Amino acid sequence: MHPEVDRKHRGPAPLRQSDGFWPERHDANARHERHDTSALRAWAQSEWVKAWIQTYRNVRAETERRAASLSPEDQVVQSMPDASPIKWHRAHTTWFFEQFVLVPHAPSYRGYDPRFAFLFNSYYVAAGPRHARPKRGLVTRPDAAEVTRYRAHVDEAVAHLLADAAPDVFDRVIALVETGLNHEQQHQELMLTDILHAFSENPTAPAYDPDWRWPRCAAPRSEWCELPEGIHTVGHQAHGFCFDNETPAHRALVGPVRLARNLVTNGEWLAFMRDGGYARPELWLSDGWATVAAEAWTAPGHWREIDGRWHGFTLGGLSPIDEELPVGHVSYYEADAFARWAGRHLPSEAEWEVAARAGELEDAFGVVWQWTRSAYCPYPGYRPAAGALGEYNGKFMVNQMVLRGSSIATSPSHARVSYRNFFYPAARWQFTGLRLADFPT
Numbered sequence: 001m002h003p004e005v006d007r008k009h010r011g012p013a014p015l016r017q018s019d020g021f022w023p024e025r026h027d028a029n030a031r032h033e034r035h036d037t038s039a040l041r042a043w044a045q046s047e048w049v050k051a052w053i054q055t056y057r058n059v060r061a062e063t064e065r066r067a068a069s070l071s072p073e074d075q076v077v078q079s080m081p082d083a084s085p086i087k088w089h090r091a092h093t094t095w096f097f098e099q100f101v102l103v104p105h106a107p108s109y110r111g112y113d114p115r116f117a118f119l120f121n122s123y124y125v126a127a128g129p130r131h132a133r134p135k136r137g138l139v140t141r142p143d144a145a146e147v148t149r150y151r152a153h154v155d156e157a158v159a160h161l162l163a164d165a166a167p168d169v170f171d172r173v174i175a176l177v178e179t180g181l182n183h184e185q186q187h188q189e190l191m192l193t194d195i196l197h198a199f200s201e202n203p204t205a206p207a208y209d210p211d212w213r214w215p216r217c218a219a220p221r222s223e224w225c226e227l228p229e230g231i232h233t234v235g236h237q238a239h240g241f242c243f244d245n246e247t248p249a250h251r252a253l254v255g256p257v258r259l260a261r262n263l264v265t266n267g268e269w270l271a272f273m274r275d276g277g278y279a280r281p282e283l284w285l286s287d288g289w290a291t292v293a294a295e296a297w298t299a300p301g302h303w304r305e306i307d308g309r310w311h312g313f314t315l316g317g318l319s320p321i322d323e324e325l326p327v328g329h330v331s332y333y334e335a336d337a338f339a340r341w342a343g344r345h346l347p348s349e350a351e352w353e354v355a356a357r358a359g360e361l362e363d364a365f366g367v368v369w370q371w372t373r374s375a376y377c378p379y380p381g382y383r384p385a386a387g388a389l390g391e392y393n394g395k396f397m398v399n400q401m402v403l404r405g406s407s408i409a410t411s412p413s414h415a416r417v418s419y420r421n422f423f424y425p426a427a428r429w430q431f432t433g434l435r436l437a438d439f440p441t
């Protein structure tokens, strides 16, 4: 059984990172001052280093676990330009540590293969030229076994760098390692959505994990939670890691508005379809209507009609649509059209965050990402980091929409209330759903 399948990770909203997964983050000086002898300071430092090395190994092992059931042939397929081969994900996340941690901070590091920088750089212009994204599936070599050796080579070097670094160097390097681990967790999610898309193109409908099941929705508490008009602080406010796009925390005027406590279900989506939802241009944004026509959409992604009954293609294979489960694999365009059909609208990301911080949302995390009506823009005062890593988020802040929460494919230790996911409005191969908002009664 895939560990993400059971619901043990769900529960209270993860306002901050999962306790116990990431080493406790302290300012280096404060950490040293708590120990008043050099021996104690050295001991504390060594425990801190060991904890980080273990966390590094844990995240890297999760990537391999997600790939373990996939054959070398499975790992080389690229089913569309937006998706990447599993082998590429495994190698690219490794290149990230090589490029941003080892090359600048480990003078004795010997690169595994100088050609890999070209093959496995994704979009970092400052890091040099790179292979064309739509052609990643044509790279049959290095093969999957070679990528396994590449990962081991880099893992060994990172562990040595962390173990041997002086405390001040360690604190600088660990910030980059932490970014690399969070980056790898993002790719872990993409590994599942990309292999799902690849398998969806296979007429034999293979299952990634025969035991995989959609998570069930929580039972409704009541239909709506009310947010009276107020000024709230949104954005990252806790200790621990965040991506730069979650900063700076800032005040936002929210409400009056009410948000649905529950996610939209397949049953509600079927009602939209039966009412001609995909054939009524008045429900759709112009770009959305053009996409419906161009893509011939009549149902959410991965749905197919078999003998008059709708089925969904999942990581567990094909299964009949269960009306009580949350709808997933819908684009922003579809979410917006559904909301208009329902006489509602989508929440803004600030509304979503305020309600989630108050614990008012069911299934905020761990089921499907939820589209918001907020364009992916910089927060007031946002500044990307200097250098190549400044390309991580900031340069994508146009033409995309924000999603909040997390999905069943997200590593639980990666989710937090301030997290801003973003995709183009036509994208629907991720685990993406919605909840509705409305004006107060």
Ligand SMILES: [Fe+2]
Pocket (backbone or CB within 6 Å): 092, 122, 183, 187
């Ligand atoms: Fe990446």
